[in-house]
Amino acid sequence: MTPAKPLKVALLGCGVVGSEVARLLLDNADEFQARVGRRLELVGIAVRNLAKPRPGLDAALFTDDAAALVRRPGVDLVIEVMGGVEPARSLILAAIYNGASVITANKQLLAQDGATLYTAAAQTGVDLYFEAAVAGAIPIIRPLRESLVGDEVTAVKGIVNGTTNFILDKMTTEGSSFDEVLAEAQRLGFAEEDPTADVEGLDAAAKAAILASLAFHSRVKLDDVDCEGITGVTPADVATASELGYVIKLLARCSLAPDGSISVGVHPTMVPASHPLANVSGAFNAVYIESRHAGQLMFMGPGAGGSPTASAVLGDVVTAARNRVRGASGPGESSYSARPITPRAMVPSRFYVSLSVEDEPGVLARIAAAFARYQVSIQAVRQESEPGRPEGQGAKLAILTHVARVGDLRAAVEELQALPDVRSGIALMRVEG
Template identity: 55%
Template sequence: MRTLKVALLGCGVVGTEVARIMTTHAADLAARIGAPVELAGVAVRRANRPRPGIADELITTDATELVKRDDIDVVIEVIGGIEPARSLILTAFDHGASVVSANKALLAADGSALHAAAASAGADLYYEAAVAGAIPLLRPLRESLAGDKVNRVLGIVNGTTNFILDKMDSTGAGYSEALEEATALGYAEADPTADVEGFDAAAKAAILAGIAFHTRVTAADVFREGLTEVTAADIASAKAMNNIVKLLAICERSADGSSVTARVHPAMIPRTHPLASVRGAYNAVFVESEAAGQLMFYGPGAGGAPTASAVLGDLVAVCRNKLAGSTGPGESAYAQLTVSPMDGVVTRYHVSLDVADKAGVLAQVATVFAEHGVSIDTVRQQGREGDASLVVVTHRATDAALSATVSALRNLDNVRGVASIMRVEGE
C-alpha cells in the first residue's frame, strides 16, 4: 500500500501538536487508515525558529509550492485568517489534494465556495477542529443526525470568554481583572478582540447553523454582541436571580420552519441549566432535535493537543476516503431557509435602569413597557441618595419590541440611564 503524504500549513501551537502526534503515533495511524501516512512538508513564515521533533528538511517558507506538489494527498491548514489560507486551499484542490482545516473565520466567510471547489476537484474538505476544539460536534451534526430534524443549537463555543465570565462569577472580579488573569494564563491573546467581542463565536455559530439547518449561513448573518460591557453588577444581579452569565451561541429554526436565526451574546441562564456548570475554558453545546431530543457535547474547546486531536481525526477520515477512491459528505444547503434578522427573536430580558428615587417612577416605567407590548415578570428597586436602581425582568418578547421600549425609556426625565440590557435564556 502506497504511503499517503501530508503537507502541513502552519506550525504554531496546533500545528506543532499535529506534527508531534503524526510522528509519535505513526504506526497506530497507519493501522487505522490502512496505509502509512507521512509528513512530507511543513510551511512556516519564519524558517529559523527551533521546531523540536520536525526535521529541518521538511521546513519551507514557500507554502504555495508545497501544496502544488503532485505527491501531496492531504493538506492540513492551521494558519488561520482569510488569506493566504483561502488561496492555498484552492490551490490544493486544483492539484488533487484533500484539505483538513481548523479555520473557522475562513469557513464562516466563504465556506460555500470552498465546498464547491472541493466538489469540483473530487476532494474532501473536513473541518471538525474549526468549532469547539476536541469536541466531536460537526460530524455528529452532519452524519449521526442526518436523518433527524435539528431545531436548535445552543452552547458555549469560546473558552476565553467562558473563563472570564467564570472568574467574574466565582471571585466577584470586574471584566478588566478577569481578562488580565486570562491573558496571564494564556487563555486570552495579546489582542483579545476576536474572543471578547464575539467574532470567534459568531464564526462558529455560522458553521453550526449551516450544518444543522442545511442552509448557507455566514458570519455576517450572525447577530453579535461581546462581553466587554458585562459588569460585576450584572453578575451580582444574575446571582440574585439564581442565574449565571454566559456568552452563548444560539442557532434556532423558526416555529413554522421557514427561517433560521443565529446569534451570539451574553445571556443569563439558570444555575440549574447544564451549561451553567461549564467552568473555566471548557466548551459545551446543546443540540435539540425532533427525534433524538436533547444532546449535550462537552469538552476542551481550544488548546494545541485538543485541537490537534480533532485535526487528526479528520486526517484519518480523509485518508481512508483517499484509499477508497471516494469522498465524504460535502456541503448540504438544500433547505435554503431564510436567515432572519435579530428583530424577530423572542426571549426574556433583564433591564437595569438608573432612575430618580421618587414616587411614580415605577408606574412611568411600567407604562412604557406596556405601551410596547413587553410584559413585566419581576421588578427589583433599591434606593440610594435621591437615585435608585431599578431592575426589570420581562416575559418573552421580540427583540424589536424590547429595543423600542428601551429607546422610549431613555426619553423619560426620571430615567437617568439604561445601565445594562441582558437576555435571559434557558427557561
C-alpha cells in the same frame, strides 16, 4: 505483495496546533497506519519563518513556499492550521484543485466563504473536513453533519469560546472585574495579547455561523450573526444574575423559527443555574443541541489548546485518509433548505433590563406603560436602593421580561431613556429559558 504506497500529507502552519499535529503524525506513524490501512507520510511543513527553531522536527521538512507545497505532485492530504482568510483560502483551493483532500481548523474562512471551498471540493471529488474549527476537541461537527441528518435540529446553543468563559466564570466565582480577570487570563495564556476577537464575540460568531449552516442545511455567513461581546458585563450584573438564579455566559444561539427562518446570535446571556450550560466552568466549551426526535444532547470538553485541537484535526485526517484508500468521499455541503435569516428586530428572547430611576410614586407604572406600548410583558421586577444615593432618593430596578421581539424591546428602552424619571445607563441582557 508490494506494500501500498504511503499517503502523502502536507501541513500548512506549525504554531501551537500545527507543531502538535506534526509531532503526533511522526511519533504515532505505526498506529495511524493500522487505522488507515496505508502509511501517512508527512512530506512538508509550510511556515513563514524558516529560521525559527522547532525542536524535535526535521528541518528538512520545512519550506516557506506554501504554494509550491500544496501543488506538489502526489500530495494526498493537506492540513491547514495557519488561520486567517488569505492566503489560506488560495492555498486550500490550490490543494483541492491539485486533487488533495483538505483538513482545516479555519473558522474565519469557513464562516466567510465556506461555500467556495465546498463547491471546489464537490467539483474535484475530494473531502473537506473541519472538526477542529469549532470547540476544539469536542466532536460537534460530525454529529451535526452525519449523526443527526435523519432528525430535525431546532436549536443549537453553545459556549464556544474558552477565553470568555474563563473570564465570566472568574467574575462569577470571585467577584472580580472584567479587566482584572482579562489580565489574569493573559498571564495564564488563556487570552491573546490582543483579545478583541474573543471578548467582542467575533470568534464565537464565526463558530455560530458554521454550526447554524450545518444544523439547518443553509448557508449562514459571519455577517448574518448578530454579535455582542462581554466587555460591558460588570460585577454588579454578575451579582444580580446570581441573586435571580442565573449565571452569565457568552452564548452562541442558533434557532429555527416557526416561520422557517433561522436566527443566529452571540450575546452575553443570563442562563438559569439549573441549565447544563450554566455549570460549564473555566476555559471549557460546551454545545447543547435540541432536536425534534433525539431530544436534548450536550457535548462538553476542552475548546482550545495544542493537544485538544490536534486531536480533532487528526480525527479528520484518519477519516479523509480512509476515504482515500477506499476511493470514496465523505459528506459535502448540505444547503438544500436555503432558509432565510430572521430579521434581527424580529428575533424573540426574554430580557433582563437594569435601570436607575427616581424613587417617587408612579415611576414604576410609567415604566410598565412604556413596555406595554410595545407589547413587552414584564415577568418580574426587583427594586433596591441605588448605590451611592441617600435612601429614598433613587432606586435601581432589575426587570425580567417575558419573551419579546428584539425590535420591540429596544423601542421600549428608547422611550424609557426619554422619561425624566429614568437616569442614564439602561443595561440590557438576554435571558435563556
